[in-house]
Amino acid sequence: MQPLGRCRGAFKxxxxxxxxxxxxxxxxxxxxxxxxxxxxxxxxxxxxHACVGPNEEIYRILYYDCAPFQxxxxxxxxxxxxxxxxxxxxxxxxxxxxxxxxxLGTIKFRGFVPKNIPIGTGQPQDSDFDxxxxxKGVDISxxxxxxxxxx
Numbered sequence: 115m116q117p118l119g120r121c122r123g124a125f126k127x128x129x130x131x132x133x134x135x136x137x138x139x140x141x142x143x144x145x146x147x148x149x150x151x152x153x154x155x156x157x158x159x160x161x162x163h164a165c166v167g168p169n170e171e172i173y174r175i176l177y178y179d180c181a182p183f184q185x186x187x188x189x190x191x192x193x194x195x196x197x198x199x200x201x202x203x204x205x206x207x208x209x210x211x212x213x214x215x216x217x218l219g220t221i222k223f224r225g226f227v228p229k230n231i232p233i234g235t236g237q238p239q240d241s242d243f244d245x246x247x248x249x250k251g252v253d254i255s256x257x258x259x260x261x262x263x264x265x
Contacts (some may be wrong), residue, residue, distance in 0.1 A: 132173040135162045139179025155208040158226055162213075172213050180219040181205060181248050189240040190226040198223070200247070222248045 142161060146153045162175045182200025189196050210215040224241040233242050 121184055128169060130169060130171040133166060133170045134174045134176060135165045135172060136176045137162060139176065139177060141177075153254045155204055155211060158208060159211050159214070161246070167233045175211075175213045175214055176215050177208060177215065178217045178219070180206065183221045183247055187223055187226075190236055190243050194240075220250050222227060223250050224252060 137158065137226050139158075142158065143153050146157065146161075151157055157249070158177065162177075163172070166172055168209075183198045184200055186197045202236035205216055205218070208214055224246040227246045229242055229244050
């Protein structure tokens, strides 16, 4: 509350609006990496706070994503086994930050796709392909409560 100029007893009230910030982890990850930043909990928190206006106050930050794929697949040309490894520790760290609620889906491996079409001249190699993944089950349904990850 701030006093208004010379008027006695008159005050200016600033009403803060409470907002929920919703972040699509896959979308934010792509733009963060394109901008050359590391995708980590502190940076995700910084992005969420940047979404709030001057007369707004954070009520909740809803973060939608899935843990990295863990499993193996045969490479498309050589047939050798490739192991995909990843850690979901950063999701646990994010869920402990103030205001954050993390909602998780699943990720499915959908095969390998060519990096360039046409693949090129000569014999194709495993390095000409990228793994393709599909994120499932992360929605904004208000019927499902947020998931808080525990250690």
